[in-house]
Amino acid sequence: MTLGLDTAVGDGPQGPDGPEVPVGGASEELPAGWARATLGELGEWFGGGTPSKKRPEFWTNGTIPWLSPKDMGPDVLAATQDLIHEAALDEAPVKLVPAGSVALVVRSGILERKVPVTYVPFEVTLNQDMKAVVPYRGIDGRWLAWAIREREQYILENCRKRGTTVASLEVPWLMSAEILVPPHEEQLRITAEVERQIARIQAGEAAAGAALLNAITLSEQVTTQGSRGCLEQVELFSAPLPKADVDDGPIPDLPAGWKWSRLGEFASVVGGVTKDSKRQDDPRYVEVPYLRVANVQRGQLALDNVTTIRVPPEKAETLRLKCGDVLLNEGGDRDKLGRGWIWGGQIENCIHQNHVFRARVIGNEIHPKLLAWHANGFGKAWCDRNGTQSVNLASISLRKIKLLPVPIPPREIQEELVKTIELHLQNVAVARAMAESALAHAQDLRASLLHAAFTGALVPQNPADEPASALLDRIRAEQQAKAPRKRTARKPRTAPPGQEELPS
Known part of the structure; x- marks a missing residue:
């Protein structure tokens, strides 16, 4: 391709690895006709704000685009999903940004890896997590958008706030970033x-x-x-499966000699450990590595970041993973329910948290890979139907996951x-x-x-x-001509005019 x-x-001019002029204008010589400037010198900067959600008139019959980070595409404006009414412009936090601006995200988790920026050819308003710069005469807006994209790595390394819950950019630092013009x-x-x-x-x-x-x-x-x-053309037959108090959906036919069984009938399925923060200093506890939902992916295990936990010795022994154990997620985002893969003994004495189920096949009834592949395919839709959803978390109970239908081929x-x-x-x-x-x-x-x-x-x-x-x-x-003149402070008088004290 x-x-x-x-x-x-x-x-x-080329060097062995590309143009000889370094990124960001670090060289002593500039291209002919070029000059250095900061982003803050190239246009007027605008902030954003959110119209009150308690005022439905601000969000009804709107005609003015209101941009937020979700509207930003990789190179262009992806969408303008929200429109606000012009009445919202009377609110102090909401400002109309002229057409031809360059909008960028200054607060969002996406700033951990990139800086969304785009040229906006029409009037807009912005939410509080965005800024816009309207270029001064002589600075092309589309060029400026590309210039900021080129400085993305510098911005991420030098303009991002540290220690904040959500990644964000320090706007004064951003405005002081230098580019070549x-x-x-x-x-x-x-x-x-x-x-x-x-x-x-x-x-x-x-x-x-x-x-x-x-x-x-x-x-x-x-x-x-x-x-x-069913990878090859085979004759299929209806295979019986006793009903249970779950929504199995359509049960596919199977080749001759196959059967349907429920997970709990041929595997020992258990939940994991719940972290007890109050007892992490208990001297009787032992420290062991444990797998979280983030470690258990669909069809693979992500083991580059495995944390540890302190648990009672008997709990560490009971939950110790063995080669061939199938790990299935119990909770998280809804699309993560039931996803998983097989433990291969990569880490000694490893256990699993309460949001991860462990299914240990009894008596070699089914190859662990066949079980894991089935859980990631058929099981994905099945868990979606039988899971529950709270405000921020989806989950499926241990009782229900034991009822997952599984096709068993002849050994x-x-x-x-x-x-x-x-x-x-x-x-x-x-x-x-x-x-x-x-x-x-x-x-x-x-x-x-x-x-x-x-x-x-x-x-x-x-x-x-x-x-x-x-x-x-x-x-x-x-810009200097437009700037308001600073008034010189007068020296305070000690007496009203005409009544100054005379020397004695």
Whole structure:
């Protein structure tokens, strides 16, 4: 799969790894006609606010877009889902931002990894987690949006507040971030070329994304159909399953010799440990690693961040995981219910928390992989139907998970069936790896493109363009002229005019 980037990126001076001018203008020499400025010098900054939800008239028959972080796409405005009434503009926190602004998110969990920013061609209002900058005359808004994207890594490393619950940017630090400014005409040339190249990259990303989705879907089909013996054309028969007080939904037919059974009939299923914060200092307790919902993914275990817990020795012994145990999530987001995978003994003396079930197959009734694959496929919809939902948490009870219907194949075919499924998965994994590699390459192309664009290597400089230094001098002069004059404080008098004390 090819993700094209035209040779224009390499038109400027090249080193062995790309343009010689470092990112962010750290070099002593600037491209011809360029100058340095801070983001705060390039436009007027606007804050946001939320109209009162207690005033329905502010949110009825609205015509003014109200942007929040959810509306931001990777390169452009993804959507404008909320409209407010102009009456809301009378509220102090809500300000109308002129068309042609650059909006960016300054408070959101997404700031842990990226800074959403976009050019907005129409009038908008913003929520309190966003800022907008309206460029001064001579600064192209679309160029400025791309320039901020190019500085994303610098902003994340140098402008993000530390120690806050939700990731956020320190706006004064953001406004003081320095960028390189080309002449106005070159800004337009850069923007046109960047957007032409980005369109090509996006086309490649769309193809790679579709291929990745197809690979994921095919992988799920292989495990779901394979765990029911349906990878090949076989005759299917109705297999009985006694009713239980759960919603099983449609029960698929099975090949000859297969049967339906409920999880608790052939596996020991237990919940995990609940952390007792008040007794973590108990000297009798032992410290052991334990798995949380985040560690138990669909079809794999994520063990790069496993925490520890102190529990009674007998609890550590009872819940110690053994190779072949199938781990299934009890709670979390609704789409996480029942997802899981098999413990392979990667960590000694590891146990599991109360939001993770452990199913230990009794008497080799079923291969653990067949059980895990089935739980991740059929079990996903089954747990969704039978789970419960609180305000922030979905869960399924131990009693109910024991009633999960599971297809049991004849023992003599199970090993060969697992090998067949894994062979199909290996073939799908090749296609998935290619798609993931293409998407990663697209990110590299974006970085290279923006690096070239904002170090003067993407489009040629034109000596006839007005230098950026002259443009910035004009902007600074105009803003200084608009600034209110500071009144000089007078020295306080000790007596009214005309009544000053005379020396004695």
